[in-house]
Amino acid sequence: MITYHTHQRTALIDFLKENSDKAFTIEEIIVKTDNEELSRSTVYRLMTKLVNDGLVHRTVKGNSRSFVYQYIAEEKCEGHLHMKCTDCGKVYHLDSSVSSVIKEDIGSSTGFEIDSHTVILGRCNTCKK
Template structure:
């Protein structure tokens, strides 16, 4: 049975698809949504939880442990890559250098350590923010 897509869910999905490189808190989402498409806070929570269960969004916890952050990351398009996050602008990118990934994997394996690439984020500054 096909599930009905509400206008609220379509609006949220469009917001995340247009901002794939960033993670958002609930407050960020509310501020970022178009004013002509108001969505209640409870509807946002309900839709985000459903989108996480459907593997459309990835939910993480902010470094302070106080906020949940959401990012568009459907498993069909998000590959098993290490992620890079700019601490200035918040942009998230995939490490696109297979040689560097292989070197890092070999170094960690030599030390008996295996990375969970879905949960691994290296923090630094992107070339635009340097």
Template sequence: MKERKSYTTKNRLVILDYLKENCSTTMSAADIKKHLEEKEISVNTTTVYRLLDKLCAENVIIKYSDINSDKAVYQYAGEKGHCREHLHLKCIKCGKVMHLDCGFMDELREHIMEEHHFQLQCSGDLLHGLCEECAKNSDF
């Protein structure tokens, strides 16, 4: 069977642009659908999920499980899937997502392989906590 060629649609471009503009946070499919409706773009929910699945399969976006609900959330993966090479930190209060792409990741990856014989795959992994700003203003 011949492999289907990926093509670019208006909906795909709008969704991808929205995720790029909001790359420091995660978005649910409902957030994306609401954004499309605000831009007066009519699209059904199934189409939104189908496009998100395609973007995930192409390593353009990352899908995470949201700890505050049973739903998935999505984030732009950066150029050439750069975000798949490191863990992310997500603030449980404001939702901000930060990249843990410092040299520590290389050390952690090496330690886990050498000491535990386990190859770390970072795609879709979040560490949850409070960002500096939320921690200052928190009663936790």
């Protein structure tokens, strides 16, 4: 039972990792993974777990009531800030050098130390158009 569950979890993580630049709704994940082991209830349960584990960001998609999910590799995400689009819910990884410039600029002008988990809210290039 545990092995079976782990297998589904791995399949789901692999898919999310490969598409870590995108955010998906549960429905999209089910359609795109096209894996009969990943039923609706399984995906729901696993995604909730992954969000709790901090591997996946869950955000509200625009003004809708649906959530989008995006994989965030913890090891990759140290040392840089993130930007989140409030329209599509997608999370963007800011370049570490850009993150450092922002942190240093704000730090030197105000003395304020920005937390490395800070997420900058705004609208992405796609949604702006």
